[in-house]
Amino acid sequence: DVKVTQSSRYLVKRTGEKVFLECVQDMDHENMFWYRQDPGLGLRLIYFSYDVKMKEKGDIPEGYSVSREKKERFSLILESASTNQTSMYLCASSGGGSRTDTQYFGPGTRLTVL
């Protein structure tokens, strides 16, 4: 089975802190994704990566950056956390370059910024 793990289930940070959210997948997947989930808005794509050291902006990249130094690991970075970044963050991965590939999700990190 595909396994996607996220470093924390719950995280509380202060405004202005630098925050790292880590995601690891164990299936040698090419593509990895970061979404945020907010009530009534569904999932919105922040960034994705289709290869090591490659990244693409999603729909809402402002205030975020990402890092993919190794194939299995994709990090989301909040350079200076703000209260409007309080949300559930979901990481996903998918196998290859096909548009029909299934994305597999991690359990999520619920981030609260005070």
Add this chain to the structure above:
Amino acid sequence: AQSVAQPEDQVNVAEGNPLTVKCTYSVSGNPYLFWYVQYPNRGLQFLLKYITGDNLVKGSYGFEAEFNKSQTSFHLKKPSALVSDSALYFCAVHQAGTALIFGKGTTLSVSS
């Protein structure tokens, strides 16, 4: 631009009754459509997807979805609902590259 809509925020159904969770889409080109389920405080779990071929797609946990090209719909169905099916359901459509666009989600509540 690709988009997907879930017109109902919540669907209520009694246990044992059939359920339908609605999804409509707008795409240019061939639609690649997905359904995911999210249980409380969990990540999303893949249920099924439509790529091509048979309009009735069977998935996990007894769910199926009917692709209707003329109505641009991809409704999720189950013949007999269980209380344990209560969860948040997301429809998604492929976007550029390999990313997905998700609907806002529909909360399914199954009463005993």
